[in-house]
Amino acid sequence: MDFGSQTVIRDLSFDVHAGETFGFLGSNGSGKTTTLRALLGIYQPTAGVLHIGGKVFEPRDGARLGYLPEERGLYKKEPVLDVMVYFGRLKGLSRDAAAAWSRTYLERVSLADKATTRLDKLSGGQQQKIQLGVTIMNDPELLILDEPTQGFDPVNRRLLMDIIDEQKRAGATVIMVTHQMDEVERLCDRVVLLKDGTAEAYGTVEDVQDKYGGTVVRLLYAGPLPTSDLFDVISADGSSAELAPRAGTDETEILRELLGHGVAVRSFTPARTSLEEIFLRVYGIQNELVGV
Amino acid sequence: MAQHNLGTVVGFEFLRVVTKKRFWFAALAVPIALAAVFALVFISNSSTDQTAKAQKNAQFTFTYTDESGLVTTAVAATFGGTSAADGDQAVADVKNGTVDAYFAYPADPATQPVRVYGVDRGIFENGKYDAVARQILVAGAQQTIGSPALSAMAQGDVKITSETYKDGQVSGGLDTVIPPLLFLLIFYISIVMLGNQMLNSTLEEKENRVTEMILTTMNPTTLIVGKVISLFMVGAVQMITFALPVVIGYIFFRSNLNLPDVDLSHLVLEPQAMVVGFLLLLGGFLLFTGTLVAIGAMVPTVKEAGTYFAPLMIMIFVPFYVVSVIVSDPHAVIVQVFTYFPYTASVTAMLRNGLGSLTLAESGIVIVELFGLGFVALRLAVYLFRYGSIEYSKKLALRSVLRRKSRA
Numbered sequence: 001m002d003f004g005s006q007t008v009i010r011d012l013s014f015d016v017h018a019g020e021t022f023g024f025l026g027s028n029g030s031g032k033t034t035t036l037r038a039l040l041g042i043y044q045p046t047a048g049v050l051h052i053g054g055k056v057f058e059p060r061d062g063a064r065l066g067y068l069p070e071e072r073g074l075y076k077k078e079p080v081l082d083v084m085v086y087f088g089r090l091k092g093l094s095r096d097a098a099a100a101w102s103r104t105y106l107e108r109v110s111l112a113d114k115a116t117t118r119l120d121k122l123s124g125g126q127q128q129k130i131q132l133g134v135t136i137m138n139d140p141e142l143l144i145l146d147e148p149t150q151g152f153d154p155v156n157r158r159l160l161m162d163i164i165d166e167q168k169r170a171g172a173t174v175i176m177v178t179h180q181m182d183e184v185e186r187l188c189d190r191v192v193l194l195k196d197g198t199a200e201a202y203g204t205v206e207d208v209q210d211k212y213g214g215t216v217v218r219l220l221y222a223g224p225l226p227t228s229d230l231f232d233v234i235s236a237d238g239s240s241a242e243l244a245p246r247a248g249t250d251e252t253e254i255l256r257e258l259l260g261h262g263v264a265v266r267s268f269t270p271a272r273t274s275l276e277e278i279f280l281r282v283y284g285i286q287n288e289l290v291g292v
Numbered sequence: 293m294a295q296h297n298l299g300t301v302v303g304f305e306f307l308r309v310v311t312k313k314r315f316w317f318a319a320l321a322v323p324i325a326l327a328a329v330f331a332l333v334f335i336s337n338s339s340t341d342q343t344a345k346a347q348k349n350a351q352f353t354f355t356y357t358d359e360s361g362l363v364t365t366a367v368a369a370t371f372g373g374t375s376a377a378d379g380d381q382a383v384a385d386v387k388n389g390t391v392d393a394y395f396a397y398p399a400d401p402a403t404q405p406v407r408v409y410g411v412d413r414g415i416f417e418n419g420k421y422d423a424v425a426r427q428i429l430v431a432g433a434q435q436t437i438g439s440p441a442l443s444a445m446a447q448g449d450v451k452i453t454s455e456t457y458k459d460g461q462v463s464g465g466l467d468t469v470i471p472p473l474l475f476l477l478i479f480y481i482s483i484v485m486l487g488n489q490m491l492n493s494t495l496e497e498k499e500n501r502v503t504e505m506i507l508t509t510m511n512p513t514t515l516i517v518g519k520v521i522s523l524f525m526v527g528a529v530q531m532i533t534f535a536l537p538v539v540i541g542y543i544f545f546r547s548n549l550n551l552p553d554v555d556l557s558h559l560v561l562e563p564q565a566m567v568v569g570f571l572l573l574l575g576g577f578l579l580f581t582g583t584l585v586a587i588g589a590m591v592p593t594v595k596e597a598g599t600y601f602a603p604l605m606i607m608i609f610v611p612f613y614v615v616s617v618i619v620s621d622p623h624a625v626i627v628q629v630f631t632y633f634p635y636t637a638s639v640t641a642m643l644r645n646g647l648g649s650l651t652l653a654e655s656g657i658v659i660v661e662l663f664g665l666g667f668v669a670l671r672l673a674v675y676l677f678r679y680g681s682i683e684y685s686k687k688l689a690l691r692s693v694l695r696r697k698s699r700a
Contacts, residue, residue: 072501074502075502
């Protein structure tokens with residue numbers, strides 16, 4: 001995918017299996033939104049296509065596709081229900097069905113009393129809920145969500161995640177762009193990590209954790225932390241630390257080494273590296289933070 | 293499904309305009325103003341009628357002297373006048389209020405003024421002195437001629453019917469010119485009233501960031517065509533709203549409002565001119581709609597769109613600067629240029645079609661040109677919206693968009 005002389009996405013190919021939730025990860029400007037827009041035909045890709053169920057995707061009337069774009073917006077001067085019914089009809093629902101669905105949804109997200117209110121009279125979070133409602137109307141087979149939690153408080157974020165989870169359980173395939181790594185770990189089956197327009201990592205969450213982080217040791221301790229050939233110190237603040245075992249090193253050897261150097265170990269927990277940690281490593285921020 | 297969505301788009305776009313208070317405020321402002329003017333004219337005319345009747349019936353005393361010999365005592369007496377022996381005394385009588393007025397008819401009223409002296413009754417009522425003095429003289433002159441028919445002719449009250457021929461057939465004259473020119477009127481009203489809405493029709497999707505939702509839900513061609521149809525419907529509602537008080541006023545209050553009696557049965561509908569006029573109207577509307585929607589898809593804000601709107605509006609008025617040449621010399625270079633330049637073609641060709649100077653071949657070329665370029669402009673508008681409206685906050689570089697290979 002080129003913009004003028006600049007190539008923004010190159011040699012990127014990935015599969016999303018039916019019914020799974022796929023995480024699309026990357027730092028700002030890594031090409032996530034551009035990729036989605038190119039896949040959906042909003043941008044004209046230099047090369048490449050989106051296949052859905054083996055067929056080339058063409059945006060067409062009535063496609064059961066739900067897309068929540070990064071740039072949100074609806075017809076702001078229109079009443080909530082009118083806008084929802086309009087999009088429902090565009091997605092193939094009858095007027096009555098669209099209105100009934102919209103009222104049920106508004107009830108669900110505590111906006112039933114706003115049905116006749118103009119969209120621009122709602123708060124940003126309330127508008128986000130309406131946008132999500134429009135996205136999931138008519139039970140999409142493929143749900144593409146670009147930073148869905150953006151603008152939500154923690155309570156509504158949980159509500160939104162529950163709704164996405166319901167869609168998944170109903171059989172929808174979900175592609176999700178997000179910076180909330182805990183959500184990725186909780187919801188996603190597989191992920192792709194995008195860096196400079198290429199796939200830096202691709203696979204199940206566990207595969208990526210194993211490949212990029214492997215195991216880490218979370219340590220609560222007292223006393224000086226020794227330098228060792230057995231592990232690297234990822235982070236340490238005098239009472240807690242995260243250690244990365246070097247290749248071929250067993251966690252037991254590390255514990256023995258620490259005790260041997262007189263470290264008072266209060267807690268020693270081997271765990272997989274978090275996606276957030278991997279994210280920081282991949283994008284080079286980890287080193288800068290440790291350096292500080 | 294596309295058909296279903298077209299209906300959905302048309303319904304949504306139409307209803308959300310006509311259900312807004314501000315639409316009716318704007319649409320009704322002109323009819324209300326017209327109704328107010330009509331009401332004032334009505335009241336004023338009623339008042340004038342009453343005043344005229346009152347003046348007609350109001351007798352006043354006057355004296356006169358006549359050096360022309362045209363004024364007869366009998367006529368003057370019917371108005372309440374008597375002959376005065378001395379002009380100076382008669383003026384003095386007016387000044388002291390003994391009589392209301394004194395008229396001094398000169399020896400040659402054709403070259404010399406009739407002098408009128410009267411007691412001041414206010415600006416409007418003072419007019420009666422002139423009126424009576426004049427009428428007495430006219431009646432005297434008619435009696436001198438001795439024939440009502442000759443008198444009528446002397447006043448220019450003559451009926452004339454004329455018949456002209458074109459290619460050996462009777463031509464309809466002005467009655468054949470008016471009907472095809474009505475298409476020009478409709479074109480102007482449509483573009484002036486709807487132009488701004490056309491320009492802004494796709495801007496709303498950009499400004500509200502709805503573009504991506506739309507592009508992944510429906511075909512952009514359906515959206516654009518739906519918007520154009522709904523705009524046309526909105527325009528029709530506006531025109532009906534504007535025209536209704538005029539039609540009601542004409543039908544029910546024509547005489548009270550002093551409106552001319554237009555006999556539509558005299559108009560001649562020449563099939564060729566009417567068909568050509570209709571096609572020029574459609575083609576011109578298509579071209580301007582496509583162009584305005586394309587501009588809307590290119591620019592990020594209403595304000596920026598406005599800078600492109602003015603030149604297009606000028607284009608449709610420019611032909612009127614050479615209207616005298618269009619009438620007198622339709623083969624002049626400037627007229628030919630305006631006839632074929634796309635954005636002046638519709639107005640110039642409609643004018644020439646009405647005036648009967650547009651040949652069938654020229655009509656065909658201009659109609660094909662307008663429809664062809666109109667479809668290209670609409671196609672371009674869809675393409676720009678499809679691949680350009682995602683540029684939410686900056687003006688679209690047309691060249692870069694067109695360089696991209698179309699997949700639409």
